[in-house]
Amino acid sequence: MMNTKLGHVWPPILVATLFLGGWQLLVVVQDLKPFLLPAPSLIASEFSSGAAMMWGAAYYTATTAFLGLISGTVLGLITALLAQRFITVDKLVAPLAAGLATVPIIALTPILNNMFNITSRTPRVLVTAIIVLFPIFVNVTRGLIQVHATQLELMRSLNATPRTTLRVLRIPNAIPFFFTGLKIAAPLSVIAALVAEYFGGPQQGLGSRIASAAANTAYGRAWAYVLAAIITGLIFYLAIIALERLVTPRKAQVSTTT
Amino acid sequence: MTPTQLDSKNPGSALAISGLSKVFNAGNPNEVTALSDVHLDVHTGEFISLIGPSGCGKSTLLRVIGDLTGFDSGSVQVSGKSPQDARKERLYGIAFQQAALFDWRTVTRNIELPLELAGWQRPQRQERSAELLDMVQLSEFAHHRPWELSGGMQQRVAIARSLAVDPPLLLMDEPFGALDEMTRERMQNELLKIRMETGKTIVFVTHSIPEAVYLSDRVVVMSPRPGRITAEIDVDLGDREEMTRESDHFFRCVTSVREALRAHGTSNSTSSSPGGEI
Ligand SMILES: Nc1ncnc2c1ncn2[C@@H]1O[C@H](COP(=O)(O)OP(=O)(O)OP(=O)(O)O)[C@@H](O)[C@H]1O
Ligand SMILES: [Mg+2]
Numbered sequence: 001m002m003n004t005k006l007g008h009v010w011p012p013i014l015v016a017t018l019f020l021g022g023w024q025l026l027v028v029v030q031d032l033k034p035f036l037l038p039a040p041s042l043i044a045s046e047f048s049s050g051a052a053m054m055w056g057a058a059y060y061t062a063t064t065a066f067l068g069l070i071s072g073t074v075l076g077l078i079t080a081l082l083a084q085r086f087i088t089v090d091k092l093v094a095p096l097a098a099g100l101a102t103v104p105i106i107a108l109t110p111i112l113n114n115m116f117n118i119t120s121r122t123p124r125v126l127v128t129a130i131i132v133l134f135p136i137f138v139n140v141t142r143g144l145i146q147v148h149a150t151q152l153e154l155m156r157s158l159n160a161t162p163r164t165t166l167r168v169l170r171i172p173n174a175i176p177f178f179f180t181g182l183k184i185a186a187p188l189s190v191i192a193a194l195v196a197e198y199f200g201g202p203q204q205g206l207g208s209r210i211a212s213a214a215a216n217t218a219y220g221r222a223w224a225y226v227l228a229a230i231i232t233g234l235i236f237y238l239a240i241i242a243l244e245r246l247v248t249p250r251k252a253q254v255s256t257t258t
Numbered sequence: 259m260t261p262t263q264l265d266s267k268n269p270g271s272a273l274a275i276s277g278l279s280k281v282f283n284a285g286n287p288n289e290v291t292a293l294s295d296v297h298l299d300v301h302t303g304e305f306i307s308l309i310g311p312s313g314c315g316k317s318t319l320l321r322v323i324g325d326l327t328g329f330d331s332g333s334v335q336v337s338g339k340s341p342q343d344a345r346k347e348r349l350y351g352i353a354f355q356q357a358a359l360f361d362w363r364t365v366t367r368n369i370e371l372p373l374e375l376a377g378w379q380r381p382q383r384q385e386r387s388a389e390l391l392d393m394v395q396l397s398e399f400a401h402h403r404p405w406e407l408s409g410g411m412q413q414r415v416a417i418a419r420s421l422a423v424d425p426p427l428l429l430m431d432e433p434f435g436a437l438d439e440m441t442r443e444r445m446q447n448e449l450l451k452i453r454m455e456t457g458k459t460i461v462f463v464t465h466s467i468p469e470a471v472y473l474s475d476r477v478v479v480m481s482p483r484p485g486r487i488t489a490e491i492d493v494d495l496g497d498r499e500e501m502t503r504e505s506d507h508f509f510r511c512v513t514s515v516r517e518a519l520r521a522h523g524t525s526n527s528t529s530s531s532p533g534g535e536i
Contacts, residue, residue: 150358153326157352158375159345168371172362 034219046224053209054228061205062232064121065193068128069186069236075129076136076181083137084144084170093141105130106192109199124196131192132185139181143174179244186236194229206232271338272427272459273300273323278332280318292318294484296332302426305453305460307470307477309515315485316463320429323461324352337426348376350427351420355435357412359404365415366391366400372422390418393452410441417449421456428460435465443503446472450498467519471495471511472503479515481522489518 020040026032027039034042047054087093105127112123147169155165197207206229213222280293292315300306308316321327322334325341336344344350351372359368369387370378378386391397394414396407404412413433420428434442446469453460464470470477471493479489493511495502502508 148356148358150354150356151360153321153354154352154358156326157324157345157350158372159348160375164375168375169360172360175362 035217038220038223042220043223043227046218046220047227050221050224054224057204057206057209057225058228058232060202061190061193061197061207061229062236064124064196064205065128065189065232065236067121067125068193069132069189071125072129072132072185072189073136073182076133076185077140077178079133079137080140080144080174081166083141084166087141087145093138093145096138106195109196113199113201118201121202124193124201127196128189128192132189135184135188136178136181139177139184140174143177144170146177147173175248179240179248182240182243183237186240187233190229190233190236270302271299271335272302272304273298273461274333274335274338275299275323276333278319278322278329278334280315280322280327280329284330291484293322293329294486296485296487298478298487300459300461302459303457304476305462305474307462307464307474308480309464309467309470309477310480310485310519311482312465313485314480314482316480317431318485319480320352320431320461320463324350324429344427348372348423349425350429351423351425352429353413353416353420353431353433355432357404357409357416359412359415359419361404364401364403365396365407368404368415369418369422372419376423386422387418390421393421393455394418394448410437410445413437413445414448417452421452421458424456426459428458430460430462432463432465434469442469447498449473467512467515468503468508471508471515472498477511477515479518479522481519488522491515491518 023037024040027037032039087096108130109123109127112126116122116126144166151169152165155169160168194205194207194210197203197205198211202208203212206225210222210225210229213219213225275296275298278293278296278298279291282288282290282292296315296319298306298319308319310316318327322329323336323341325345334341337349339347339349359365360371363371366384366387369390370383373383373386388397388400391400394417396411396414396418399407399411404415407415413436417430417433420430434445437445449460450473452458462470462473464473472495474493477491477493478487479491480486481488491511491514495505495507495511
């Protein structure tokens with residue numbers, strides 16, 4: 001058990017070490033200036049010396065991301081449930097998704113900033129929610145539609161109403177699809193919340209900090225905030241994986257009787 | 259009780275089909291006459307098999323009986339009712355080639371699905387599913403998930419599910435098609451046992467001549483383009499036992515079914531299923 005777990009952990013650690021070592025070596029040997037590429041050691045020292053600031057900024061952005069993720073997911077689920085009554089073939093989902101993906105949602109931020117109070121978090125949560133909505137909507141709609149024809153025939157043979165079929169067959173069928181959507185949406189929500197900060201408003205988030213550090217030529221610090229953003233996104237992703245493990249039955253979890 | 263005794267004791271009509279026609283994509287260039295002027299009567303408690311080359315309309319006929327698809331002309335009566343009423347009253351259970359189990363439900367809860375939809379209370383459901391699990395000999399797998407079961411076991415769960423509300427009619431569309439020959443023969447014996455215990459009327463679709471002969475009281479031979487019934491062969495094998503499959507009578511029946519299939523200009527390549535060429 002431990003062995004297999006370690007077996008999974010070693011390769012990425014090795015790759016990361018080689019990557020960071022090579023990076024450090026490159027910066028030192030080539031004598032690169034920090035505005036071009038700061039050394040990992042510089043980023044690390046900025047990261048640890050500004051830990052409290054990092055934590056605070058990450059907490060602010062993560063809160064925006066979390067609120068956006070929750071509301072976007074709820075909206076995505078509702079639209080998917082509505083759509084599944086009208087979209088009956090999977091072929092219709094893909095072009096719809098592609099069409100929606102080309103809408104420059106992040107560019108809505110300044111408009112939303114004007115519509116709502118710019119000093120509040122609301123416009124950022126809203127942008128994050130809209131961005132989260134799409135992967136949830138597309139994946140859940142797929143899951144609700146992509147039901148085996150034989151299973152549908154079975155439901156009909158049992159005289160099931162469309163509502164019962166939704167509850168008994170379509171929704172359970174959509175759950176793995178829902179998690180696929182969430183795994184895309186969760187890190188995306190952090191990116192959206194962060195980028196939305198570039199358009200003005202409260203300045204305590206990761207996006208604002210990265211922008212101001214870069215403007216002040218504090219490149220090491222800017223990169224340290226980027227690192228904090230990556231870690232935040234990763235935590236969101238891992239939280240979804242944990243939730244998925246909790247909710248869906250795994251083959252290994254089922255005990256065998258003799 | 260032998261199947262023939264059941265027949266003579268219980269002469270009620272389970273299924274009465276006359277002049278049935280079914281056309282797919284009518285008026286389009288890809289129009290297909292799936293069924294044409296089909297007549298078929300099945301007594302209560304009778305076991306009939308539908309056999310014929312691929313595309314001759316066996317599944318379509320089963321779907322029409324089960325009101326899973328409509329038909330264009332003729333009349334269909336299931337226990338004296340229209341297919342739609344029969345379906346709404348849950349007068350039949352159906353098993354398909356794929357087990358079509360729900361992965362997110364345990365074996366027990368898969369079997370209980372029809373009971374849930376029919377509004378049974380939990381204690382009654384549990385009692386009934388335990389009974390059915392015992393019948394298909396899967397009691398120890400009650401709380402397993404479908405993916406942990408072999409193909410044959412999954413098919414047994416699907417059959418148990420089709421029997422759940424105790425419908426008088428069982429529709430089976432190649433339920434053993436994906437199984438190896440040994441498992442298949444065992445499943446055939448289990449099905450005959452269930453049939454003996456429950457006295458159900460069974461309409462069974464298969465590609466295997468020996469399977470049709472071994473299971474049925476009557477083999478109904480179909481031919482394609484347009485799909486119609488070309489022969490009906492009575493099988494009077496009495497009680498099935500170890501030696502039945504090797505008896506002369508069995509081979510004579512197999513031969514007459516094969517000849518009936520050949521007689522209608524179809525090469526019948528699809529019926530060369532495992533065991534078909536003994
Ligand atoms: N939904 C459908 N739309 C159009 N044509 C169909 C449809 N279902 C069946 N057909 C056509 O009807 C004919 C009979 O099909 P059916 O599935 O009943 O054959 P079958 O005897 O069950 O064949 P197999 O042994 O391969 O299962 C075929 O020509 C098929 O192409
Ligand atoms: Mg078929």
